[in-house]
Amino acid sequence: MAHQNExxxxxxxxxxxxxxxxxxxxxxxxxxxxxxxxxxxxxxxxRQAFEQISDKLGIEQRLVIDQRYMAAxxxxxxxxxxxxxxDFDPESAGFEAIPATxxxxxxxxxxxxxxxxxxxxxxxxxxxxxVEQDSSGYPxxxxxxxxxxxxxxxxxxxxxTSISIETPLIRLSKAEIIRQGLGLGAPLELSxxxxxxxxxxxxxxDSCALRLRAFQLAGTPDPAPYSFxxxxxxxxxxxxxxxxx
Amino acid sequence: MAHQNExxxxxxxxxxxxxxxxxxxxxxxxxxxxxxxxxxxxxxxxRQAFEQISDKLGIEQRLVIDQRYMAAxxxxxxxxxxxxxxDFDPESAGFEAIPATxxxxxxxxxxxxxxxxxxxxxxxxxxxxxVEQDSSGYPxxxxxxxxxxxxxxxxxxxxxTSISIETPLIRLSKAEIIRQGLGLGAPLELSxxxxxxxxxxxxxxDSCALRLRAFQLAGTPDPAPYSFxxxxxxxxxxxxxxxxx
Numbered sequence: 001m002a003h004q005n006e007x008x009x010x011x012x013x014x015x016x017x018x019x020x021x022x023x024x025x026x027x028x029x030x031x032x033x034x035x036x037x038x039x040x041x042x043x044x045x046x047r048q049a050f051e052q053i054s055d056k057l058g059i060e061q062r063l064v065i066d067q068r069y070m071a072a073x074x075x076x077x078x079x080x081x082x083x084x085x086x087d088f089d090p091e092s093a094g095f096e097a098i099p100a101t102x103x104x105x106x107x108x109x110x111x112x113x114x115x116x117x118x119x120x121x122x123x124x125x126x127x128x129x130x131v132e133q134d135s136s137g138y139p140x141x142x143x144x145x146x147x148x149x150x151x152x153x154x155x156x157x158x159x160x161t162s163i164s165i166e167t168p169l170i171r172l173s174k175a176e177i178i179r180q181g182l183g184l185g186a187p188l189e190l191s192x193x194x195x196x197x198x199x200x201x202x203x204x205x206d207s208c209a210l211r212l213r214a215f216q217l218a219g220t221p222d223p224a225p226y227s228f229x230x231x232x233x234x235x236x237x238x239x240x241x242x243x244x245x
Numbered sequence: 246m247a248h249q250n251e252x253x254x255x256x257x258x259x260x261x262x263x264x265x266x267x268x269x270x271x272x273x274x275x276x277x278x279x280x281x282x283x284x285x286x287x288x289x290x291x292r293q294a295f296e297q298i299s300d301k302l303g304i305e306q307r308l309v310i311d312q313r314y315m316a317a318x319x320x321x322x323x324x325x326x327x328x329x330x331x332d333f334d335p336e337s338a339g340f341e342a343i344p345a346t347x348x349x350x351x352x353x354x355x356x357x358x359x360x361x362x363x364x365x366x367x368x369x370x371x372x373x374x375x376v377e378q379d380s381s382g383y384p385x386x387x388x389x390x391x392x393x394x395x396x397x398x399x400x401x402x403x404x405x406t407s408i409s410i411e412t413p414l415i416r417l418s419k420a421e422i423i424r425q426g427l428g429l430g431a432p433l434e435l436s437x438x439x440x441x442x443x444x445x446x447x448x449x450x451d452s453c454a455l456r457l458r459a460f461q462l463a464g465t466p467d468p469a470p471y472s473f474x475x476x477x478x479x480x481x482x483x484x485x486x487x488x489x490x
Contacts (some may be wrong), residue, residue: 014420042247053386063317063318064404065311065314066313066314066318066417067314068311069310069311069312069358070361072308072310073308073310073361073362074361074365074472102360104360104361104363104364104365104402104403104406105357105360105361105364105398105401105402107355107356107401108353108356108357108361108401109354109359109361111353112350112353112354112357113314113318113354114316114347115350115353116315116319116348116353116354117318119320119350120318120349121349139400139403139404140401142400144373144400145400145401147396148393148396148397148399148400148401149397149401151392151393151396151397152353152393152396152397153350153392154389154392154394155384155387155389155390155393156350156353156384156385156394157349157350157384158349158350158384159384161349178296186360197327211291230419
C-alpha cells in the first residue's frame with residue numbers, strides 16, 4: 001500500500017458514501033476521521049455509525065465536533081430578530097426537537113473544520129464523500145465547488161501547508177459506489193442512510209428507498225439490516241417519527 | 246442614505262475593526278449582526294460588546310452562534326486520539342478552562358456561517374472587518390483570501406443567490422480605521438480589544454497596547470475606559486489572568 005505514513009482527514013458522516021470514502025482513504029493512508037453533529041434528525045444514530053465504521057476500519061484518531069449552531073441558522077428563516085442558539089438537550093432530541101432545516105452552504109462548514117483540523121494534525125489531504133448525482137438543486141456537491149474551496153485552502157493556510165481536497169466518488173453513480181465499496185471491504189452494513197432515528201433502518205423512507213434501489217442496480221443485496229416488520233405495523237403513510245427499539 | 250432596504254450581514258466580534266465595519270454597513274444598509282463564541286478567552290466580554298454595539302447602532306436582527314468546537318480542533322494538536330468536544334461550562338470559563346489555541350483557517354468558519362445566514366435571511370452582502378496589516382504570519386486577512394472565498398460563495402450557493410463579501414478596512418492602517426470610525430460615529434467606547442476578561446480593559450496587554458498606540462497615531466484619545474489602577478496593583482509581569490470586578 002502506498003503512502004501508509006501519510007496522514008489524511010476523512011469527513012465521515014456515517015452514511016454510505018462517506019463509509020466508502022473512508023475505506024478508499026484507509027486503503028492508502030493513515031486516516032483521522034471527523035464527524036459533525038449539526039443538529040440533524042438522526043444525529044445520535046449517525047454518530048454510532050461513525051464510531052462503528054471507524055472501529056472496523058481501524059481508525060484511531062477521531063474528532064466529533066458540535067456544529068448544532070447550523071440548526072439555528074437554518075431555523076432563523078422563520079423568525080425575525082434577536083435569535084440565540086438554544087441550549088440543546090441530547091436526551092430530548094428527536095423529530096420534534098430539531099426542525100427540518102436545510103442549511104445553505106452546509107458543506108463549507110464541514111470543509112472548514114476538516115481543513116483546520118488537517119492543518120493542526122499535519123494531514124495532507126481531506127477526503128469528502130460528495131457525489132454530484134446528489135446535487136439536485138444544491139450546488140455544493142459539484143466538482144467546481146471543491147475546486148473553488150481548494151483555492152481557499154491554498155490561500156488561507158500557512159505557506160508551507162498543502163492540503164488537497166479529495167472527492168473520489170464525485171462522478172460515480174450510487175451503484176458504482178456500492179461496487180467500489182464492496183471491493184474494498186467497506187463496512188456498508190454499519191453505514192446509516194435512514195432518515196428515521198432508530199437502531200435499524202426503516203426501509204421505507206426516501207433515503208432507504210434510494211439506497212435499496214442502488215443495491216438492486218449494483219446487483220447485490222444490502223448487508224445492512226432493515227426493520228420492515230416494524231414499519232408495516234406502524235402507519236405506512238405517517239410522516240411522524242417511528243421508533244424502533 | 247443609499248440602499249436602506251438592502252439587508253446585509255456583518256460579522257461583529259465586538260472588537261474595534263468589526264465595530265467600525267458595522268458602522269460603515271449600518272450607514273448604508275439594514276444590518277443583521279452575527280457573533281461567534283468560538284471558545285476564545287474573553288468570549289463573555291466580547292459577547293457583551295457585540296450586544297452593546299448592536300444596541301447603539303440600532304441593529305435588531307442578531308444571531309449568536311456557538312462554535313466552541315474550534316477550541317477542540319486547536320487543542321487537538323496536543324493530543325493523539327479519540328478526542329471529543331468536552332461539555333463547556335460558561336460559568337467556569339476563563340484562562341484556565343480554554344487553552345490558548347490558534348485555530349488555523351479560522352475565518353473560514355465565520356465566513357461559512359455568515360454566508361449560510363445571509364442566504365437564509367436574504368442578505369446581499371457579508372461585511373468582515375479583516376485588516377491586512379494584522380495578517381502577520383496568518384494568511385486569512387489578505388485580499389486574495391477573500392477573493393477566493395467569494396468564488397466559493399458564488400459556486401456554493403443557489404444560482405439565484407448573489408452574496409458579496411465586503412472587507413472595507415482591509416487596506417487601512419489602525420489609525421485610519423479609528424478616524425473613519427469616529428467620522429461615522431462608531432461606538433468605539435463600547436468595543437472590546439483586551440486579551441483579559443473583565444468589565445474594563447486592562448490597558449497593559451499586547452492588544453490594549455496596540456490599540457492605544459493606534460489612537461495616539463490617529464491623534465485622538467481612546468473613548469474606552471481602562472483600569473490602569475487595577476493593573477498596577479497586580480503584578481505587571483504576570484502572564485496569568487487578572488480579574489477586574
